[in-house]
Amino acid sequence: MMRILLVDDNKTNLIFLGKLVEKLAGCEPVLFDNPVDVLTTMPALDFDIAVIDFQMPAYNGVELLAEVRRFEKYRNKPVVFVTADGDGAVRMAALNAGAIDFLTKPVSPLEFLARMRNLVALVDAQNKLADKAEWLRVEVQKAVRELRSREEEIIDRLTIAASYKDAETAKHIKRVGLYSEAIARSYGLGEELCNDIRLASPMHDIGKVAIPDAVLLKKGRLSEQEFATMQEHTIAGCNILRESNSSLLQLAAEIARSHHERWDGQGYPFRLSREAIPLSGRIVALADNFDALTTARSYKPAWSVEQTVAHIRERAGSQFDPACVEAFERALPAILKAMRDNIDGPARVSQTVSPPSPEAVSRSWLAEAI
Template identity: 45%
Template sequence: MLTIAIIDDNAVNVALFRALVKQLDGARSVEFLQPQEALTWVLSHDVDLVVVDYQMPEMDGLTFIRHLRAQEDKREVPVLMVTADHEISLRHEALQAGANDFLTKPVDRVEFQARARNMLALRQSQLALLNRAAWLAEEVSKATATVVARELDTILRLSRAAEYRDPETGAHVLRMAHYARLIAVELDLPLEECDLLLRAAPMHDLGKVGTPDHILLKPGRLTPEELAIMRQHARVGHDILADSESPYLQAAAIVALHHHERWDGTGYPIGLAGDAISLWGRIVAVADVFDALTSERPYKAAWAMERAREFLLEQSGSHFDPRCVQAFCNRWADVLRVRARFADDPLPPSASQIMELQ
């Protein structure tokens, strides 16, 4: 049912319009004698046609139309203005204000119904276009979601590839990724960026797929030569990921390259210092080292959480960006919850675990 709003301060005219609307199939009328009351109603309800008289007290038809068109969702609603036959200049002004057509006093029944049907047909076409646009937007959203799901599946598989070769547990990438997101949130990064980092961080050590087993799995201390080979994994990971069009993999490439850089410039593979290190890399460095310290490995016992926190504070300004360390410590209660939530698991992480948001 299409709704026609009738606004006229003359009760006889309103009664006439009501009777004429009843003869239109699929239409109903809502009548007002007070233009301000009508404007309040029209601005807050769906309406398909407005019929408004020009000569009214307190607010004339031109002013009514200007207020109506000022609201974005009412700019396309058809408007018929009722004027005297001689008011040509007024009609020009009304067209500029947003009127679509006119009715001349005294209103003729045939003319009213013809013009009203035309305006209602225009409105139905507008609504059909809006519905089509909404449908297209929904379809685009579905297609985008499918693409994102495929990208996240790629992330899962790449993370699994690294985890199968690394003695670290599957839970490590889950904890450090969520620690990284906590830091990003505390630093007031946009939510989209925080979630992007959550999904990119698990691939920080992807380059270890290129590290020989005798070095990667060696239980003791590495020789300088072996250490040099091990450190190549940061650049290898970047090179694997960098050419992707996926924003997740692009972010992961930056994280892979920078997460072993140190605030004081003594890190690798480039030796960047301070703000020259990407913020994502600085964030992941804190999250990764903390979880490595607090996790048991074949070659070491796990540190207590508080001891590892003190280590971060001691290394703030040398190994780590002080802002990232402070942000991490500020979210200590959340850190403990992440630690409890993702206990060590010898199996690679599942897709739902990696993609799960806090």
């Protein structure tokens, strides 16, 4: 039902216009003989078209329309002025206020009905177009969600595939994602990017699928040549992911390529330094190192959180971006909660271990490096 607002302080004219509106199929009149009452009813008042008398007490038509336009919901409603004044200045004032048409008193019933039918048809077409636009918006959002869900599934499948060769656990991969998200959030990145970093960061070591098993699974110390071979997993991971049209997989490629670069330029594969290293790589480098040190390996016990945090602080400005280290420290409560919720074995959040042996220290640094 199309609702047509009629405002006229002359009750005879108001009733007359109301009867005309009732002759229009699918329309009902909404009558007001006082402009003050119109404003008092807003914003609860609903109408599709307004017909407003120009000469009224308290508010004339232009003044009333100016007040009505203050409400967002009425700003696009078509308004017709009824006036006995043929002065061009009055009509310009009405047009400037937002009127789209005029009716001259005394109102001709035939002219009124013809103009209202045209306006009703216009509003009906606009409403249908708006409905189609809303339907299209909803469908686009649905398609984007489905596409995103597929992207996330691809990442999950690729991450699982990589874990078949790598001894790292699925919980390690999840922890790195959660830690990276917490650091990114603390750094001040937007919600969408933080979520993307959580999803993409578990693929940081996917390039290890290209490393020969003799090197990847070796239990003892790696030779210089083997260590160089192991470092190639960054380029391999980037090459696996970078040709994708998915922005999420492109972010994963960026992380795979850069998460072993160092703030001081001594990392690999390109010896990038400072802001030349993508921020995503700087964040994941911290998350990955924190998890590597606080997790037990065959060659070392898990370090305590206290030891690990102290180690990361010491390397701010050399291995790690100082701003990321500050964000990491602010994010520690969230990081420790993620650690407790995703442990591989007994919780080590508050456990302090004795200092590791020199050999274990050397090998732990090697673990960080690869």
